[in-house]
Amino acid sequence: MFPSKIENKSIQKLRQNYIIILEPVSRNFYNIFFVGLLFFRLFSCIIWDMDKKTLQQILNREAAMIWDSLCEMHPRLAKFDCPQIRLNGRLWRTAGKCYQEDNFIELGTKFFASPKNRDTMLNVILPHEIIHQADFDLFGLSEKNCGHGVQWQKIMIQYGLEPNPHHTMEIKR
Numbered sequence: 232m233f234p235s236k237i238e239n240k241s242i243q244k245l246r247q248n249y250i251i252i253l254e255p256v257s258r259n260f261y262n263i264f265f266v267g268l269l270f271f272r273l274f275s276c277i278i279w280d281m282d283k284k285t286l287q288q289i290l291n292r293e294a295a296m297i298w299d300s301l302c303e304m305h306p307r308l309a310k311f312d313c314p315q316i317r318l319n320g321r322l323w324r325t326a327g328k329c330y331q332e333d334n335f336i337e338l339g340t341k342f343f344a345s346p347k348n349r350d351t352m353l354n355v356i357l358p359h360e361i362i363h364q365a366d367f368d369l370f371g372l373s374e375k376n377c378g379h380g381v382q383w384q385k386i387m388i389q390y391g392l393e394p395n396p397h398h399t400m401e402i403k404r
């Protein structure tokens with residue numbers, strides 16, 4: 232009987248300790264919940280910031296590689312710099328935009344949220360936009376307002392992509 236008494240006592244003590252811990256926890260449940268939420272948001276912001284930095288590095292590297300292979304196909308391009316890649320968090324319908332006269336490309340940050348769209352962004356949209364720049368550097372303004380003229384289409388095919396001006400990715404606003 233002796234050991235079980237000790238057990239009982241220790242269980243009682245344990246209970247008391249639980250009460251000491253649990254009571255303030257339940258009393259302050261909402262405070263703790265909201266502080267937790269605040270920390271979660273803060274950390275997710277920090278992680279997203281790091282992600283954006285990594286994403287920017289990946290984009291710069293990919294863009295340089297695409298530009299290199301375009302320069303091999305069209306040696307005249309070597310005189311021009313690879314366009315700068317910028318992320319834009321406000322784009323949601325347009326996945327990418329090429330500002331040919333200023334030599335930079337904007338890509339919609341939101342499109343990188345899903346792995347499937349990320350692949351499309353890197354393998355289709357990024358070369359698509361860079362080829363707009365190459366087309367402009369090599370042949371000047373396109374005969375088509377949208378920029379998807381004959382020369383753009385030719386470079387797209389040379390690069391190994393379908394000269395399709397539209398993407399099929401869908402994202403929430």
Ligand SMILES: [Zn+2]
Binds near residue numbers: 360363378379396
């Ligand atoms: Zn286009």
